Amino acid sequence: MEPIEFNRLILHPGSPKTGTSGLQNFLSRNREVLFAQGYLYPQSGIPTKVGTARGHHSLALLLAAATPEPDAELRAIIEALREEIAAAPSHTVILSSEEFFPAPRIKLLQQILRPKHCHVYVCLRPQHEVLNANYYTEVTYNRIKHTPEVYFDFAINRLRYRENMTAFAGFCEDTTVSLRIFEKGSPVRANPIADFLAEAGLSVPFDTSDNKVEHPTLPAQPTLFLRWLNELEFDQRSFFDVFQALHKMRPKLPHDVYTMSPARIAEVIETFEADNREIRSLYLDGRDAPLFGPADIPDTEQWARAVGGDHGKIERAFFKKLCVLAGHEG
C-alpha cells in the first residue's frame, strides 16, 4: 500500500487520561474554522458511534489489530484519509488519538503517513495517576472484574513512556516534539485545549464551556462498587444507569480518588524515576531532574480507613450508603 505523502502533520498521541476527549471534541466541532486557517482535522478514522470522543480512534485501534497486510476496514479508512488529504494538499493535517500512544502503533502509522514535517504534541502524566485513572476507565468502559492490585500488576508493564517518546521523535526526519507535563498546576491540566492551541500555533476562539472534563474519574469507593457490579455481570443498561447516577453524586462523594495504595504509588514513582529523568533530559529542557513535581501521596492511615485493601468492605459500605440515601436517611 502506497503511503500518503503530504506536507505537515500535527500528531497528538495522548497520552491517555490527559484531557484528550475534550480536546478531540473541540477540534471536531471546529473543523471548518480550522480548515479555513489551513488545518485539516480529518473525518476518516473517527468512530461513528454516538457518545464516543471525536478522535481518530478507529484508525488507531485498527492499526493495533493490523496483521502484516491491512484488512479491508483499515484499507477503507486509509483510502478515505488519502482522499481527504489530497483534496486539501497545502493543509496541515491534525490527527489525535491516545490510542496512537503505544510505540508499535506509531511505527505502523509511519508506514501509512509520510509527512515532510511532523509536530508531535504529547502530554505525559505521572504514571501512578495514569494507572489509577485507567483502572477506573477499565472498570467502567471495558467492564473488567479485576481488583485494583491485579490490574496494576498487569498494567504497569504497559507504561513505556521512554520507548514511546523515541518512536514519536523519530516519526519523520523533520520532527519536533512538544512535551507537556499533565500534573496539578500545569497549564495543560488547567486547560488542555488552550495549551494545545498555543503549542500548535493555532488561533481558534473558545470559551470556558469548551474546557470541560469529559470523563472525570470517580472516587475509589464508587469505582470499587462498579467493579462489584461487573463481577455480578450487570447488563450494560443497568450498569450505565448506575454509572450515570454515581456521576451525578460525584461532587458530594468523598474525594478519596486513589484505588492505588500509598505504598504502591511510591513504588510506581520509584520504578519510573530513571526513565522519567531521561525523558526530561532528552525532550523537555535538557536537565537531569525529575520529570514530574512531588506526588500528592495520600496519608497511609487515612487511605486505609477510607479505601484500604478490603474491597468487599468498601463495596458493602457503598451499597448501604446508597440505600440510606435513597431512603432519605442520609
Add this chain to the structure above:
Amino acid sequence: MLHVNTLILHLGSWKTGTTSIQSFLARNAARLKGESILYPRTTRDNGTVTDSAHHRLCATLESADGRMTRGIADILDELVHELRASKAGAILLSSETFMGMHRPETLARYFTADRVIIVVNLSHQAELLNAMYSTEVRHLKVIDQPMEYFAGFDRRKLNYLATLDRWAKIWLGAEMRVALFDYGTSARIFPVKHFLGQIGLDWELGEQDNVIEQMNPPAQATIVMRQLAASGYSDLDLDEVFQLFQRHREFFSPIMPCFPPQVMRNIETAYAEQNRHLVAKYLPEGSAGFAQLDLPDPIDWSRALSPSGDIFPAFVRSIAREAAAQIS
C-alpha cells in the same frame, strides 16, 4: 428422666409469631412463675448469649436420639434444679424446631408428666414455604433461587397432619391445642395473647406486646438479600441491610410471594384434603379451615419477580437514581 406435673410444649410451627411469643415469655418469666409455670433458662443461657427460645435444648435432644448422655443428664439436672427453685408445677418449652424433629418420640425417654399440653399454630403450607425461604436467605444465607429452594425443601415440614399424629402418640392423653395462623384469626392478629389463651392464661396485654419481630419482607427484598448473601455478606452486614429494607418497604413492589402464584396455588391444592382432616381431628368442632390464599395476579407477579436475575440490577439502578436525586 424428668418428671413434672404439667409439661407444656410449644411446637410453633414456623412463621406463626413464634419469635414474638418467645421474646414475650422470656421477658415475662417471673410473671409466669407466679402462675406456677417455669419458662426455663436452661440451654437458653450459655453464659454469653441468652436466647428467648429452647432451640438449643431441642437440638441437643435430637442429636442424643433417645440415649442418656452426660450432656443430657446435665441438662435434666439443671432443669430439675430450676423447677425446684421456682416451685412451679408446670414447665413450658418453646421452639419451632420441635416441629421438625425426626424422632419426636424420643422425648418420652427424657420427660414424663401427669399432664401434657402440646400447643401448635399452623400457617398455610404455601405461606410457610415462602416465609421459610425468606428467613433462610437471611439467616442461613441460602443462595438458591426460589424454585431451586422449593425443589430441595423438606416436604415433611409441610405435612402437618402426619407431624401432629406423631406428637399426639408420644404421651397418651396429651392435650392438643391446635389453631390456624390465618388472616383474621386471633393467632395472627395478636399471637402472644392467643398463645397465652392456649395455655390457659388471660392476661391484660398492651399493644407493646404485639410487636412483629420477624415480619416477612416483600419478595423483591428477599431476592435482593439472596444476591447479597451470595456475594459473601456477613451476618451483621446482611442484618443491617435487612433492617434498612424493613424501614423502607417502599423500595420494593408490595408483592409478597417469591414463588409464582400458580406454584403457591398448587401447594394449596395438594394439601387441601389433608388440611380438612387435620381441622376435623385437631381443631374444635365447627372450626373453619384455611381460607383460600389471596395471591397476586400472575401478570403483576411476573412483572415484579420475573426473571429473578433482573431484580437485583433493577433495584441497584433504582436506589442509585434515588440516592443521586437526594444528594445532588
